[in-house]
Amino acid sequence: MTQPAEPEFQQAYDELFFTLKESTLFSKHPEYERLVEVVSIPERIIQFRVTWEDDAGKLQVNRGYRVQFNSALGPYKGGLRFHPSVNLSVLKFLGYEQIFKNALTGLNIGGGKGGADFDPKGKSDSEIRRFCYAFMLELSRHIGQDTDVPAGDIGVGGREIGFMFGAYKAYRNSWEGVLTGKGLTWGGSLIRPExxxxxxxxxxxxxxxxxxxxxxxxxxxxxxxxxxxxxxxxxxxxxxxxxxxxxxxxxxxxxxxxxxxxxxxxxxxxxxxxxxxxxxxxxxxxxxxxxxxxxxxxxxxxxxxxxxxxxxxxxxxxxxxxxxxxxxxxxxxxxxxxxxxxxxxxxxxxxxxxxxxxxxxxxxxxxPGKAANCGGVAVSALEMAQNSQRINWTSEEVDQKLKDIMVNCFNTCVETAVAYSSEKSEGLPSLVKGANIAGFVKVARAMKDLGNFW
Known part of the structure; x- marks a missing residue:
């Protein structure tokens, strides 16, 4: 697959594909090679206009996006980024990485990413609130606790999550765990920022x-x-x-x-x-x-x-x-x-x-990041679990669950790298191969069971 107009996504694709090809995965499971092309195309891309009013009363317009990449393992899960550099290539690369990162957590979450080319820097709280409400007016049609659960990312912190959650609740007349990174008094999880x-x-x-x-x-x-x-x-x-x-x-x-x-x-x-x-x-x-x-x-x-x-x-x-x-x-x-x-x-x-x-x-x-930094999305999924049960875990409980997830992720990467390595070296196993193969295989098996490829 070649996407020269999308350099960030092309880099993420190349890194995954070449790792898989250099391993013994395709010789052991030749049917999975065909899947690479399937899993590399998003299930859905939503692009929309966001119009809002600044403090001077002037009309402003931005581009909004949500890339719903893969839901074989669960609802789409991935952050929203507000930054001038946001474009489809960046969000596709982030969503693509998110598929396999989320798989490595061992939790039932799919991969997605979204955001807007809006820059919150230099904006007043009122301007950010108006933008968040305008952004959520369209995004709220496409997300939900069992469909797609966004989180924060660059430019989207607790303030922005609060405004967007308030907008979603108003538009849909529903309190649900549709966003993670929420405030502790209204559905958030301890240890999520950390x-x-x-x-x-x-x-x-x-x-x-x-x-x-x-x-x-x-x-x-x-x-x-x-x-x-x-x-x-x-x-x-x-x-x-x-x-x-x-x-x-x-x-x-x-x-x-x-x-x-x-x-x-x-x-x-x-x-x-x-x-x-x-x-x-x-x-x-x-x-x-x-x-x-x-x-x-x-x-x-x-x-x-x-x-x-x-x-x-x-x-x-x-x-x-x-x-x-x-x-x-x-x-x-x-x-x-x-x-x-x-x-x-x-x-x-x-x-x-x-x-x-x-x-x-x-x-x-x-x-690689898809293994080493998966703790953030893991605790986001733990926040989803707490919301579904209407309970709150202590910081010690969440921290222990996080540590267990990261230890299991490391062990999975090592074991998978050893199992599918074609290297003759007796040195340390490749965590890149281990992470890519383990995440890919988990998604592949689910997609095959669901009839997404055959």
């Missing part, structure tokens, strides 16, 4: 234990993190809790890098969380970091500026680790890299990581 970051660290914790045969942990490890939103913040806090040293955070304008031994602290992260709620940049607080222990690098990603690192967690956006940066991380001693963002590494970077894994078993071990 879930992606915590889950990412739980996954990497298993990587470290497996690679060291239980002899190592996060204790004392230098961890480079990109991003400064929910995923990056909570990943950093969990790393600190487990004894690691966080050496970087970043945003679209630049990066803060620790030059001292202490690293970024929980107090620093609390301050960053506050300024992010105010939709400000890291540069606005760079001066609170001690100049003797930190540096702010304008316009840079952190990877080539951190010195020695043991773990890298790209947690900002897609394609944020290039092939050259991948080589630099390896030279800096990085042993583990796992994506908190979706498709955080370019194909060139993945090839570098996988080549090093094959040729030098002590080099680096890479985990």
């Amino acid at each position: 879930a992606t970051g915590f889950g990412l660290v739980y996954y990497v914790e298993k990587m470290i234990q497996y690679a060291s045969q239980g002899k190592e942990s996060f204790e004392g490890k230098r961890v480079a993190i990109s991003g400064s939103g929910n995923v990056a913040q909570y990943a950093a806090l969990k790393v600190i809790e487990l004894g690691g040293v966080v050496v970087s955070l970043s945003d679209s304008r630049g990066a803060i890098v620790a030059t001292g031994e202490q690293g970024i602290t929980a107090a620093h992260i609390e301050t960053i969380g506050q300024i992010k709620l105010e939709r400000k940049q890291l540069s606005s607080i760079a001066d609170i970091f001690d100049a003797n222990s930190f540096k702010y690098i304008d316009g840079a990603r952190p990877w080539v500026h951190c010195g020695k690192v043991d773990v890298a967690l790209p947690s900002a956006t897609q394609n944020e680790v290039s092939g050259e940066e991948a080589k630099f991380l390896i030279d800096a001693g990085c042993k583990f890299i796992a994506e908190g963002s979706n498709m955080g590494s370019t194909l060139e970077a993945i090839n570098v990581f996988e080549s090093e894994r094959l040729n030098n078993s002590n080099a680096i071990w890479y985990a």
